[in-house]
Amino acid sequence: MTNVLFAAETKLWPVYAPLLRAAFAETGLGGITLETDLPPEEVDYIVYSPGSTLQDFTPYTRCKAVLNLWAGVENVTRNATLTQPLARMVDPGMEQAMVEWVTGHTLRHHIGMDRYIHGLGGAWSRIIPPLAPDRPVTVLGLGALGSACARALAGLHFPVRGWSRSPKDIPGVTCFSGEDGLKAALEGAQIVSLLLPSTPGTRHIMTDETFALLAKGAVLLNSGRGALVDDEALLRALDSGQVSHATLDVFHVEPLPEEHPFWSHPGVTVTPHISSETRPPTASRVIAENVRRGEAEEPFLHLVDRAAGY
Structure with missing residues (x-):
């Protein structure tokens, strides 16, 4: 069983939940649990946005990667508790x-x-x-x-x-x-x-x-x-x-x-920050592919270089 924690703004959950579950299925991933509330020590991946209430990553000792929903990561790279691999969003729709x-x-x-x-x-x-x-x-x-x-x-x-x-x-x-x-x-x-x-x-x-x-x-x-x-x-x-x-x-x-x-x-x-919003259907496929890679022990896509900040 692979546990994926959705730790983004609450309003995004009803949008992303069905799309992520469909993307996991399309990618051939079985046995995925996707929830907004999981015991930290049982979480394998975190789907994240910087507006989340989750700010302390220390308890997530089993987490293999934090998968950001946005292209910008400047609001999370400076978090000293985030020691897990961090992937930014590179989305074809975006x-x-x-x-x-x-x-x-x-x-x-x-x-x-x-x-x-x-x-x-x-x-x-x-x-x-x-x-x-x-x-x-x-x-x-x-x-x-x-x-x-x-x-x-x-x-x-x-x-x-x-x-x-x-x-x-x-x-x-x-x-x-x-x-x-x-x-x-x-x-x-x-x-x-x-x-x-x-x-x-x-x-x-x-x-x-x-x-x-x-x-x-x-x-x-x-x-x-x-x-x-x-x-x-x-x-x-x-x-x-x-x-x-x-x-x-x-x-x-x-x-x-x-x-x-x-x-x-x-x-x-x-213009009110409309140039390139993450598109949930295509972003969900990017997230699913990175989870597939993690489970297959392949390199993650779009990893952030912490020293460079992007």
Whole structure:
């Protein structure tokens, strides 16, 4: 008998319970007990989200892995009691959603849709945008989501530069890494998409200095983490015209406080963290596959590097 503890927000249980049980069956796993309350010493796997009431992992001495429901793990990696292997969620549904959000907003700003949607500049104000090959785009973060977005943009013929902390090789994308590579990736970019995890090394990666590297009037898209952007530096860049618009899906504090200047700034679009929500049907299959791997003594998928923080 394999015991799986569902330790996520209570509202998620009726959604995930039937999907996980079906995914376990599809994966060929028999004898699985999936419950929200099990004796800690009898738990083999924990399906987890950081909003769970479970914060002390010490009693779970038999647990083989903690399987996170979200891609972000910054709120759990710092938990000193978590000594079990931790897997983050890499979900095909989430990847597709992020590609759609990033390509949609890239095309929105590339074509200049807002001008006509909002009737800016008069009823017949014709500004012809360049074609995609003449619009340099930079993607910061080349993990599963960032790589998928970079490939999609390259497929639309944008010249795409990508940056990651460790070297990557993606066909059709000019890849940079390390501190020197960051400057090369950002210099002259007209659209920048942030898809990095939140770690001490990525906090406020967009500052006065990095905004100054962009082409005048560049656009910022942030669907990674709010901590990647120095909010005050972004407001200065917007007010000076160095950045013409910022479309932001993630923030330092969520929900974004009503008094925050982003709500009223004409150069900011706020979306309420909708770019890439975990999709329960596909996420359940990812969880089931990792349980299958654990039972077969195969390597887990998507393990978190605690030192790197992602």
